Amino acid sequence: MSEQAPVARTVRALQSGAAFALGLLLSAIVLRVIGSEVADNAALLGVLALIATPALSLVATAVEAWARERQTAWLAIAVLGVLSVATGLAFLLGR
DSSP states (O other): OOOOOOOHHHHHHHHHHHHHHHHHHHHHHHHHHTTOTTHHHHHHHHHHHHHHHHHHHHHHHHHHHTTTOHHHHHHHHHHHHHHHHHHHHHHHHTO
């Protein structure tokens, strides 16, 4: 049997990003209920954190897989590149 690569950084990146985004979105709800003007900014930051979480976890995957599984690291980098190109196209075409 092959030994599985450690994924502690990837899991930590996903959990941290999700928790951070959830905290911001819950804060935005509370701020909206109390009538604060910063609710929209908190919601925007929450959405951006939620969108950035998978990209950051791909970076974490590439870093932790680089020494043991170079092919996995390159695949994570390739997926990150595809996501970057798709995001850039979405911004250009969305104007």
